[in-house]
Amino acid sequence: MNRLIPLLAIAAVRALAPHLAFGETAQEIIAAADQVRYPGHPFRVSNNLVEYIDGVPRNRAMLVVFAKLDESTDQFNDVVRFVEPPRDQGKLVLFAGAKMWFYDPASRASVRISPQQRLLGQASNGDVLTVNFARDYKAKLLGDETIEDAARQPRDCWHLDLVAASDDAIYNRVEYWVEHGSHFPVKMRYYSDSGRLLKIAYYRNIENVLGRQRPNGTILVDAVDDKHVTTMALSDWRLQEIPDSWFQREFLPHLEVN
Numbered sequence: 001m002n003r004l005i006p007l008l009a010i011a012a013v014r015a016l017a018p019h020l021a022f023g024e025t026a027q028e029i030i031a032a033a034d035q036v037r038y039p040g041h042p043f044r045v046s047n048n049l050v051e052y053i054d055g056v057p058r059n060r061a062m063l064v065v066f067a068k069l070d071e072s073t074d075q076f077n078d079v080v081r082f083v084e085p086p087r088d089q090g091k092l093v094l095f096a097g098a099k100m101w102f103y104d105p106a107s108r109a110s111v112r113i114s115p116q117q118r119l120l121g122q123a124s125n126g127d128v129l130t131v132n133f134a135r136d137y138k139a140k141l142l143g144d145e146t147i148e149d150a151a152r153q154p155r156d157c158w159h160l161d162l163v164a165a166s167d168d169a170i171y172n173r174v175e176y177w178v179e180h181g182s183h184f185p186v187k188m189r190y191y192s193d194s195g196r197l198l199k200i201a202y203y204r205n206i207e208n209v210l211g212r213q214r215p216n217g218t219i220l221v222d223a224v225d226d227k228h229v230t231t232m233a234l235s236d237w238r239l240q241e242i243p244d245s246w247f248q249r250e251f252l253p254h255l256e257v258n
Contacts, residue, residue: 051121
């Protein structure tokens, strides 16, 4: 028994060896991954969503997301403009201060909506937002794993467990795989408040965008039926000054964005 304890201690140290080598805490790892996913400066990006059923495209939508970090809360504020389909063109979604509003220019009315509501296919309203995981979640390192990415290439990753740190978090719990060294996000598993696995996300298409390598796409797979898949492809990234007035509900009827 006395010999077993040192052996278990050695095994535990070896399991954490990559983490210790980089000298980062779980919270620092997801904070670094946040910086990979999005720049800290105000920006805009186009998001092309396609829903597939058994490999056949069924629905499409094109959005433009305008994002700005609120330095007082360390949270992104977003305005999402619908471009396609034509029936939705000009509609807006506002996310500010953990509240989300949908605005329809036809009725000139804005109504509260939930980030968990479905937007298209497996993509919820919250999935198209600029989310700061380090702010919204408390992270725990589960270990190190080599997993396959979206292109079925092996990636050496930290495996982290994220639990909502406040009511602002879109999902109650998230499993997160972040690549060693690069801090590229590789995979996520999203869970409901009841603990049910909702969907699995794979990041892909890493390209040089606004000064560094970033993922330009995500694949969302239904956790129950993997024939239901939604892709999100990001393009046309631009740094852009965004006035704070854009993130006020009362300003939505006057907001003109291209």
